[in-house]
Amino acid sequence: MGTKNLTCVTEFLLLGLSDDPALQPLLFGLFLSMYLVTILGNLLIILAVGSDPHLHTPMYFFLSILSLADIGFTSTTVPKMILDNQTHSRVISYAGCLTQMSIYIVFGCMDSILLTAMAYDRFVAICHPLHYPVIMNPRLCGLLVLASFFISLLESHLHSLMVVHLTFFIDVELPNFFCGPSQLFNIACFKIPTSAILMYFTGAIFGGVPVSGILLSYYKIVSSILRVPSAGGKSKAFSTCGSHLLVVCLFYGSGLGVYLSSDASRAHRKRAVASLMYTVVTPMLNPFIYSLRNRDMMGALQRLLRGASKSQCLCHLSQCAG
Numbered sequence: 001m002g003t004k005n006l007t008c009v010t011e012f013l014l015l016g017l018s019d020d021p022a023l024q025p026l027l028f029g030l031f032l033s034m035y036l037v038t039i040l041g042n043l044l045i046i047l048a049v050g051s052d053p054h055l056h057t058p059m060y061f062f063l064s065i066l067s068l069a070d071i072g073f074t075s076t077t078v079p080k081m082i083l084d085n086q087t088h089s090r091v092i093s094y095a096g097c098l099t100q101m102s103i104y105i106v107f108g109c110m111d112s113i114l115l116t117a118m119a120y121d122r123f124v125a126i127c128h129p130l131h132y133p134v135i136m137n138p139r140l141c142g143l144l145v146l147a148s149f150f151i152s153l154l155e156s157h158l159h160s161l162m163v164v165h166l167t168f169f170i171d172v173e174l175p176n177f178f179c180g181p182s183q184l185f186n187i188a189c190f191k192i193p194t195s196a197i198l199m200y201f202t203g204a205i206f207g208g209v210p211v212s213g214i215l216l217s218y219y220k221i222v223s224s225i226l227r228v229p230s231a232g233g234k235s236k237a238f239s240t241c242g243s244h245l246l247v248v249c250l251f252y253g254s255g256l257g258v259y260l261s262s263d264a265s266r267a268h269r270k271r272a273v274a275s276l277m278y279t280v281v282t283p284m285l286n287p288f289i290y291s292l293r294n295r296d297m298m299g300a301l302q303r304l305l306r307g308a309s310k311s312q313c314l315c316h317l318s319q320c321a322g
Contacts, residue, residue: 012097014090016081016177017272028085034284035078041287042067044301052300058121058136060297063290065145066114070283073107076100077178077279084177097179101163102156104180104279108255109152109206115248116210117144119217122241127224155206162198176272178279214248243290250285254278 017027049055049064080100084090092100124135159181166185176183218241225237254277291297 011091011093011172012179013173014084014092014177014179015173015175015272016084016090017276024085024088028082031078031082031085031280034280035074035082038074038078038280038284039071041284042071044304045287045290045297048297048300048304051304054296055300058141059118059125061141062114062118062121062145066111066118067287069107069110069114070286072103073111074280074283076103076107081177092179097174097184098160098163101179101181101184102160104178105156105159106149106152109155110148111251112207112210112255113148113151114145115244115251116213116217117148118244119214119248122244123217123220125240126221126237151206155202158198158202162202176275178275180275211252218245243294246289247282247286250282251278254282 018024045067046064049060077100080092121136125132128135163181163184172187174183174187221237221241225234228234228237254274291301
């Protein structure tokens, strides 16, 4: 069979979730509603943190940046999927595929590092409460966010360099609804051994190091909480970590399995569903997890919505008076 280098391939065909025409209107409505809920929920988190002085703390600062990254993460894949559903075309250009993959990696890696920074924040708050304001100062928080961004750019650049050297068959089908690095690597007809080693090495480094940091932070947290004599004190300490732990489990439970999978030829629909959990469902659930389990965040959201409704009423009254 004839082959072309990636630089000569002009387009890819995204297989998506389903070929059934009867399901397309249902999928369109489902994905559009999930996308809108994701955008609205994360924007509310950002606005609540920015407008409420009680939430001007490191934990909520990281949460607002995480919400911003989730908006970018979801917007990298879902709008294209919705557009494909309406135009009945699942073709993506070579340049569009590489661009989507690069942005997808940037925001995905940022999510991972920010979750690690939030775990470290909880570790300092629980294990070193007296030194918390000194350690988690605004300068360190800003440096952690900048570091997460530049590390994410580095990972994206490394993956792009590796993908460029892959060789593909002329008719290229991607067994997913977006261009991911593991999907591109798995459909290559000729894999350079060094590229394969680098692909999984970078995945282990950029995925394994944050996971190790989270596990180490929670090991220290649990050890510290177990030394608290009162049951009420233990419950209060664990409650401050519950939302973060749930988000970590959702993010890594769905993400690592998709990224480290090595066989794209079997059950690609199941793989696409797992990718959907990783790229759409998790960012959509994050605002609910952090708000419904957090009284401070719920109070800030209620004050934000009340303020918005009052402003709308005043504007309406002024228009009527005019």
